[in-house]
Amino acid sequence: MNAKHSTLIGKLSLLVVAMFAFGYALVPLYDVFCEITGINGKTASEPVSAEAAIVDTSREITIEFIARPNQQMPWIFKPEVRRMRVHPGEIHVMNYLAENPTGQAIVGQAVPSVSPGQAALFFHKIECFCFTQQYLAGGNDMLMPLQFYVDPALPSQFSTITLSYTLYDVTSQWQPGQQNDSAKEFGE
Amino acid sequence: MSTVTTADHHDAHHDHKPTGIKRWLFTTNHKDIGSLYLLFALAMFFLGGAMAMVIRLELFQPGMQFVEPQFFNQMTTMHGLIMVFGAVMPAFTGLANWMIPMMIGAPDMALPRMNNWSFWILPFAFLILIISMFLPGGGPDFGWTFYAPLSTTYSNDSTALFVFAIHIMGISSIMGAINVIVTIVNMRAPGMTWMKLPLFVWTWLITAFLLIMVMPVLAGLVTMVLTDKYFATSFFDAAGGGDPVLFQHIFWFFGHPEVYIMILPAFGIISAIVPTFARKKLFGYASMVYATASIAILSFLVWAHHMFTTGMPVYATLFFMYTTMLIAVPTGVKVFNWVATMWRGAMTFEVPMMFALAFIVLFTIGGLSGVMLAIAPVDFQYHDTYFVVAHFHYVLVSGAVFSLVAAAYYWLPKWTGHMYDEKLGQLHFWCSVISVNLLFFPMHFVGLAGMPRRIPDYALQFADFNAFISVGGFLFGLSQLIFVWVLVKCIRGGEKAPAKPWEGAEGLEWEVPSPAPYHTFDTPPQVK
């Protein structure tokens, strides 16, 4: 094979490898892109510090809470109230009830989603049970708190924000290091 | 005596080839490999077509008559996979193998051994895919787009075979594409400058780059599906922090350029046939080259038009809507150039020209329904309905497949040394062009009325249209048997074809005798 062919084949093979890597790079790129733009309804996966935001009393935002366990997740999982009216800037606490009706311990992970997606950037969580995995012994229940506020900079076209949690069974990936730091277990 | 041996030796160099199966297994000759690709594609076309017949049989009447819903889903999935990866793509690769070296005055493809490999792994890929249908639980049934979580959480173990098969097909296409690029870049005859290249060569060069850019992304995607399913990764699983919508982004990043992989070489074929039978030079050669390149570049910026209903933000929707519509501009340039080429030409209407003309009309219909689908607000209504099915079958069947058939008729005299039977060819054309419209045109209407795709049963008001569509489908399937008849007849004999059977044809491939000798352009021609 002549040298002219080899150099070209080398370059083209490099392109093939680069494009294969690019396919995988799309995964983190997608996450970063969604985090920066706030599209896709993904909220931040880390808590924000509670800044003393100015409360905007001139308007009220309706927050709707949806919670559902995934099909393979046997927990009962629901919000304490279905909807709440808040002023932007006010800090609120909302509790979610989780109950494990089965005989053995199960670890859950809640995954949040905000609709409309563009409002996700303006929904801040100071504390959330969704930041960590939640351990619950069989037959027990617990309250899982969420502390949040709506950014006063929320554009005026949004009057309702829906926060939805899907709870997944992640017992197989349980890391005992990070136990329920946010949930108060009661019962027993 | 010694002079005789030298003469023998010389002949041997030219015509010696192993006979029987060995000739085909070990061949590194571009013409042999081209024929293998074309025959394989034809076989897959009939296999995928048989599956389409099963689909149309079940949809002939509302209610479930012949197959189980899960088998129906396997049929739609396998039909798509086989037609895309088994029929259309290998057929274009076969044409590339046969024609590109002859068109640029090269003795063979640049990498003949790799060429042999890229063909011979292909039958194994499809064997694996077809075998998976006979395993317990059945074959892939998640649609050719294999969206997660259908292909991850809800699929059966045939998915592993599916992934393996796609990997092999991908490797085959990438090797083929590298071969095409190296051949075109390094092996052009002296004087064959870039802007003298036939458009079929140009479009294939650009297609090969598209293949190299997106087939690795597809390979990565199926690997992610495999690890999500079997190795506890969660690329597409929300429970582990993944996102099923990400699947669609990666898939369509591959998928949209893929549709141009299946249509750009078709543009090249039409750009060869129309000037021949209009007996005029192609109108706007340079603009054709630039239009092809712009379509290829734009194809990387439009993928999310398949995802308008996933809930994208308005500005992203607008971006993808406008870039998609922008593609209509270079595509329109091509259509106008073909029409301008025919303008005041001395036209004759042999079978290749008939298929090329049908391509121009019907592909444009498919293009227009594509523009309709690009309009985001109305796409919410059309999404996942038969309107989409109508759209992509117009561009792929009466587009890509018609161009392939046109190419076969156009170059058959060069390949076989015989003229095909013109009467039978015309019969094949008229049967095909009428039935293809009976088959796909009413799909627009049922789609607009709300009939969803990939569903084995439907509401009663769609019954008449579906019966009609199915009849069109059976007729189209039967019409293709005429094509096989023409091919067999032409390979076995027929009127002797001259080196240049078409009066208005231009290009190096017409300067070698018909049938093209086993080795052509051992000494490169001088292109003026």
Ligand SMILES: [Cu+2]
């Ligand atoms: Cu597309």
